[in-house]
Amino acid sequence: MTYSGDSTVQAAGCVLWRRSPVGGRLEVCLVHRPKYDDWSHPKGKLKPGEEPLAGALRETAEETGYTAVPGTRLPTVRYVADGRPKQVRYWAAEAASGGFTPNDEVDRVLWLSPTAARDRLTQPRDRALVDDLLQIPDLT
Numbered sequence: 001m002t003y004s005g006d007s008t009v010q011a012a013g014c015v016l017w018r019r020s021p022v023g024g025r026l027e028v029c030l031v032h033r034p035k036y037d038d039w040s041h042p043k044g045k046l047k048p049g050e051e052p053l054a055g056a057l058r059e060t061a062e063e064t065g066y067t068a069v070p071g072t073r074l075p076t077v078r079y080v081a082d083g084r085p086k087q088v089r090y091w092a093a094e095a096a097s098g099g100f101t102p103n104d105e106v107d108r109v110l111w112l113s114p115t116a117a118r119d120r121l122t123q124p125r126d127r128a129l130v131d132d133l134l135q136i137p138d139l140t
Contacts, residue, residue: 009086012056013043014068014093015133018111026139028117028130029095031063032108038122039110041129043088052089060093064109065100068093074132077125092133 016029030039044059046052053070060068074090100109112120118130133139 007084009081009084010046010052011043011086011088012046012052012059012090013041013088014056014060014070014091015041015074015129016060016064016066016068016093016095017133017139018095020111026114027111028114028133029064029066030110030112030117030120031106032110033105034107035105036122039120040122040126041090042106043090053091056089056091057093061098062103063106064095064098066095066098069096072136074129077129079125090129092136092139 018027018029019025020027029042031042032039042060042063044055044063046055050058057068057070060066071092071094074092077088077090079086100106102108110117110120114130114134118127121127121130
């Protein structure tokens with residue numbers, strides 16, 4: 001396949017969090033993608049002309065079933081996937097409402113403490129985002 005211009009894949013996602021229903025502690029949502037057999041933050045490719053924040057919220061809702069309230073912008077993650085550069089813009093986002101239903105892209109979600117989430121994430125680049133989340137005032 002031939003790519004013209006900038007061939008960087010544009011994607012966006014959220015580090016989705018909530019307060020535990022039991023005890024009120026901070027929990028981070030991770031998604032399991034059976035296609036890759038990995039644990040990650042909800043994210044996906046942007047549609048043509050889609051704003052990154054809108055794409056991040058759309059992908060989060062599609063993958064987790066939760067609507068999210070966006071908060072602090074987190075660092076952009078860059079890496080190579082399938083031989084192409086990829087750029088993923090992230091936001092911290094609080095889960096507002098909804099519930100998970102398994103689908104073709106995501107078969108499981110877990111709500112974990114930040115430490116457990118860090119340990120469960122497949123890619124080291126995703127672990128740094130948990131650390132970034134914990135730097136946000138009033139979250140911890």
